[in-house]
Amino acid sequence: MVVNSVHWFRKGLRLHDNPALQEALNGADTVRCVYILDPWFAGSANVGINRWRFLLESLEDLDTSLRKLNSRLFVVRGQPADVFPRLFKEWNVTRLTFEYDSEPYGKERDAAIIKMAQEYGVETLVRNTHTLYSPDRIIEMNNHSPPLTFKRFQAIVNRLELPRKPLPTITQEQMARCRTRILDNHDERYGVPSLEELGFKTFKGDSSHVWKGGETEALERLNKHLDRKAWVANFERPRINAQSLFASPTGLSPYLRFGCLSCRVFYYNLRDLYMKLRRHSSPPLSLFGQLLWREFFYTAATNNPNFDRMEGNPICVQIPWDHNPEALAKWAEGRTGFPWIDAIMTQLRQEGWIHHLARHAVACFLTRGDLWISWESGMKVFEELLLDADWSVNAGSWMWLSCSAFFQQFFHCYCPVGFGRRTDPSGDYIRRYIPKLKDYPNRYIYEPWNAPESVQKEANCIVGVDYPKPMINHAESSRLNIERMKQVYQQLSHYRGLSELKEVLLHKSW
């Protein structure tokens, strides 16, 4: 029997550790790797140019790697539900493979595709490799509900076996056994689109982007990341300093999100390095902090289609957020008048990545700290701009940071002046992303409105003219907001606070 395989790339944009792709190659006569993309949709989707660029670069990288194996990437324009019937017929497909998507929308889409494939007599093989563990397994082990505190999640992970070991990359031999028929007009029909095709305007020489997409880049960064860890030989979470705020050449989060880097490869590399340097002692869970947070949110979201909104979301506290589009726009565009917040939002828009503490700062400012605007609005802005924002992780993080879920304490509010100053006393971060303020002395750069007129004139930047005035009074707003939060939590049934501050320090449930 002839086996014609199609491997469907969605995330998992890599050739290493890709069991689903291996299944496609296994005993196949022909294999085609496809990515389905709808250019019309691109214009309306809430996805910014940096994310598209990263994706297109990742697709280019895949295409290049496949070329070396005498194959190509087929970027098919359209929607999966329309595209697949056509491809099934045209290519006589008998086997379809793809990586498991645990998100509710993904599961629904995939169920429909699997059903349709069955009707066409196509065998479907799905493999779970986007997460270290199976979310369903974790849920099962937690009495059939997802763990809602990180500690509980860690406790369950502790009881699990190690994640499955990663597979090596696709080899020439494997590919040689199957053929991919490449037509002359492949580039025209199935080539990776450009940003222009998706409706974005780019400028000549606009190569200032910091994060280059693709598996090749991901694996290089992994090596550098491990080198740095080995050099430091200290696996504790590094304390944040001014340097951490800038994009790191060893940062991996966008690559994990798109699947350019396998999370298992990352996991095992870290583990092996630790055991080598610490003489075979077992690594603590905290070593994998970044990866486990990702797992936590995927698990929490997998069975909750309303995970990304407040209304109808069983785990989300209903908070009477304010509806204020003007204020939201100021925040999203970095015009709040607080240099710390504005610099962070500027870096986010320009580069697509900000440090996790910077995320805490702006999320707190938008929601429970200052503006009292719904976390859903913030989540949408991050979705557009942030390279590593995945549906589950993004929504979950926003709920966490706005104290809407996961039993969070709401007393620790980040000050938009003080927190920035403590993190980067030099002010270099501000100067880099808000050049207008570069001549302000360190004393006033985080609160330029307090600088005397002479200082403002000398710095060539008058507050209210060249740079906006602060949009709120932080002391007032944080005072009001802590009262709001208390009001909300006082009405919850699990609240048992008695004295004044016990209302602020919530009882956590295990």
Place this chain on the structure above:
Amino acid sequence: MFSRAHVPARHRLSIRIWQNFAAKQIRVFWDGMPFYVDEEAWNKMKRGRSKCQHFTPSEGRKKRHRSVPPAHVQTGSSASQRPTEETWGSLPHHVVLHIFQHLSLVDRARASSVCRRWNEVFHIPELWRRFEFELNQPATSYLRSTHPDLIQQIIKRHAQHLQYVSFKVDSCTESAEAACNILSQLVNCTIKTLGLISTARPSFMDVSQSHFVSALTVVFVNSKSLSSIKIDDTPVDDPSLKVLVANNSDTLKLLKMSSCPHVSPAGILCVADQCHGLRELALNYHLLSDELLLALSSEKHVHLEHLRIDVVSENPGQTQFHAIKKSSWDALIHHSPQVSIVMYFFLYEEEFEPFFCEETPVTHLYFGRAVSKDMLGRIGMNCPRLVELVVCANGLEPLDEELIRIAERCTSLTAIGLGECEVTCSGFMEFVKMCGGRLSQLSIMEEVLIPDNTYSIEQIHSEVSKHLGRIWFPDMMPTW
């Protein structure tokens, strides 16, 4: 058991009754919605069955006219009569009332249009003692508003029944104005509790002061038995407080008025002087005076239970904070030894100078912004009554010494929260050992703890848990 209540065709509904003997409540499904009936009430109703009818769908309209005396509970004697019919429409009033009290307002409103009897129950005064008016505009809030028709009904038929009233408004001025309009119409009422709550921006402050004050005065003058008033972030002023005092001095027990910029120290002093039953007070620091503390400690005054003081800065250097004499604090404690004194600080570091120079009897301290190491040292020295301490931020120098001093001298400390601070793991361990099991709330952000030679982060979790006698871990934030 499945029975169809007597209802006009357009209101036909099905009621399924399901008795759960495990819980002490009966769950009744009405129109697809569940609500609970207390088992006792249910049994009372069943015992009264002989007086009620059982109505099956096949029976015609005639049967339902069999007479049923209202509100009479059958006692055991007629148990021999095994009744076979019941009708929902003739349930005793008190049973329907009991059921209605478990329903939400929306469900009750729906139920009230089922039949005349249920409609009567809907308007029983007991159901209108408590009401929360929600006033929101679609442009500024995601929340729904109390229906204007319902508001009209309440003002017309139930104003005199209202006793515990609150208004929740969003950040739109219109909503606050609507609240004031309703207030102005509550003329014949005996309100005991009044709460004006802004759920987002303080929109009451945008209402014209005269409009607000006249609306509030209506309630102050007419109620004459106000016991609890919550009017934070409103433009209430000294004259309105005078009116409050003139009419409610015997009954006033609780007054929360943080951030009311139009009130002066004299205004609040008037309240303290005349309302001797005042037990709970919340205000801003600029209203606090030695005279006020002495007035609250006068012989005629009851024991004060709760005093909350908000200390808020405008801009650095622009607000001078006066000092309160130690003797005034001493008088307060002498008069009310159990009083909770809660202080919320929202100041810049430089503005703390006047505070905690001498012994201060504060019990709960919340620092919403950064507070200096020195200040925390002073608190350890001068706040022996301290029960709870929350520090949002400090700086980059370890607070070991200060924490240990607090553990030593604040022997009533049971709750502590630390945000952006630094404490070495050893220092933290010593703090925990000294406080021991009395720490019922230990909320420390993960980044606060600095591992050292003695303890790593992992070790801290287990050591602290051991000393506290329960599982403990720091507060975490996603590092993704």
